Amino acid sequence: MTVIVRAEVLQQVIDQMLTVVDEAIFRIGYDGLAVAAVDPANVGMVELEVEPGAFESVGDGMFPIGLNLQRLDDYIDGASGADPVTLSYQPETRSISIEHTNVEVEMAGIDPDAIRDEPDIPDLDHSVDFTVNAGVFRDSVENAELVSDHVEFEAAVDDKELVVSGNGDTDKIETVLGPDELPEANFDSDATSMYSLAYLVGGSKKGTKYKGLLKPLSADTDLQVEFSEEHPIQMHYEFADGFGHVTVLLAPRIQKR
Amino acid sequence: MTVIVRAEVLQQVIDQMLTVVDEAIFRIGYDGLAVAAVDPANVGMVELEVEPGAFESVGDGMFPIGLNLQRLDDYIDGASGADPVTLSYQPETRSISIEHTNVEVEMAGIDPDAIRDEPDIPDLDHSVDFTVNAGVFRDSVENAELVSDHVEFEAAVDDKELVVSGNGDTDKIETVLGPDELPEANFDSDATSMYSLAYLVGGSKKGTKYKGLLKPLSADTDLQVEFSEEHPIQMHYEFADGFGHVTVLLAPRIQKR
């Protein structure tokens, strides 16, 4: 039970999963790779699939194994770009062997039963749906961080604009994304919704550090974003030449009135 | 009451003012921009003027408004180089609106009466006067930091040299600036004077962090420096194509004998 994948593909998987959890159940085999997790506070969720097409080799079997993401990240640090990384499951020791360049690692697995169940991403119908460059979107969201812990998205049907704003005690900052920034946009109705900046772009809160769901995206990624009034925001992007699919879900912070 | 200025010009204003205070009164309008402040300990002073020629537009009125410099710095972070930044005074809310790129900020002003009065730079006649590359001068001063908290400037009429030195408990470091480094130099009499390195190049002292009066200067700036025996050192430089004028004044540290 062995698969071979490019280092950069595995790196993206690790970076995105690290935004919600420290350990995750990897399901690796003939079907490629699937991993999903929700953060301990049930606020952010990531579901990630890599099709067999992204692998140099996928083998016949399928194995689920719990892995510590930070340690896995360390172990592939010496590989980069298209360097092949070989992952083999050792059922007798419940461990995984990782080989790349001239490095060989025996990494203990974590019993999947000891890791929280993978979430199901709910199937939601959103009133606002647009595509945006990930770098432009992240910059807009980070502007809000200058004055607040939350960001508000406000879609106006008439203006065909998305206003990304932060409201502080004394100051307010708005970034306006119009048709130039949103090549594809379907706004069925006006919608306003607010989300935690710590979850979107990172930060620390009550001693817990968040890495930010949007942080692992390279700036030139096409990001598809969907949300409705005071409902979760759902984001999708692809990587690994289209063989990798990521869905990110973030619960809204209900506004106090 | 609206003015438009290049981001890099406003940035230099903010960076230089931050070396002495956290909040300052900006006087903006038909005359350009004027701002001046002295640090809480009355040791360092900055006076800064930007003529209307540096503005794309200056409007008719003039408004004084107190602003927090660090917040203003954050708000123009997304603009750079020649990006136009529009500043508009909203008298009814005593706030300023800042627009650049696709960003719009409403920033609360501070009542000018709540900010310490702007200082007058005294008109002093100095016995030593020279022009030096700001990078070369700053390097000389930073050398003194290796052994001491103070730097001594010693101008010798006969040698036409400025010796910049630091005297530590056991070690001593000298940097000699001669005719090559001082293209214009008028030394009327020998003069020795000592200044705080924390104020010139930054540091922390009793919990307060100083950014260093010389830090915001780009290395290739022509700096005009004047001082006399145990008197303040006065430095001038220009920016914004010569439309911006900065005067910096630093009180001497009287030597113990």
Add this chain to the structure above:
Amino acid sequence: MTVIVRAEVLQQVIDQMLTVVDEAIFRIGYDGLAVAAVDPANVGMVELEVEPGAFESVGDGMFPIGLNLQRLDDYIDGASGADPVTLSYQPETRSISIEHTNVEVEMAGIDPDAIRDEPDIPDLDHSVDFTVNAGVFRDSVENAELVSDHVEFEAAVDDKELVVSGNGDTDKIETVLGPDELPEANFDSDATSMYSLAYLVGGSKKGTKYKGLLKPLSADTDLQVEFSEEHPIQMHYEFADGFGHVTVLLAPRIQKR
């Protein structure tokens, strides 16, 4: 008693000595420069010689002087590459004067009697001896750091391979250096030996920071390495166009059985 040496040569001397001590006795003169030291815990040792050929001028005399390495490092910070640095001994003040660029420093010496005696590098006969690129070797050693505080070197005569491994509580990482990475290798017998990673690549332990014996080597240096089963590891390299010779010795950490 004055010598003149290129800044980059003196810099390498300082960087390598700083991996074991804060102060060292420099012997400078007609014979070039010699300095040697052992760390306070007697675990790591560095012996370093620079032949007169690396000096622009060496003078007639010879002077031993104790110097604080970090301060010396600071004082030559403004010089780089081939900039000449002049070192002159002032016997009357037991100090050294350092001149480079437009900087002049008077640096107090430390009485050599107040510094621990220089060690003698023991003459050992090793069963394993190979040459390796310093960057490749350091990377192998740093891999072990991901799982352990110690690195194990295992030379296998039959495979003509050196396995560099770290053994953690649950995980194990191995880097294999074969004929491609070891252009010259003499393995007389199988040998396994373990060393402290803090000494080899740095770290902190009980409040003491180690800089790592291998850290000052530029990645493309040819490093000659020798060791025997549970004996010290000895490493040699040259710098300053072959006029500089460094020997580094590190005691083994005896394995618990």
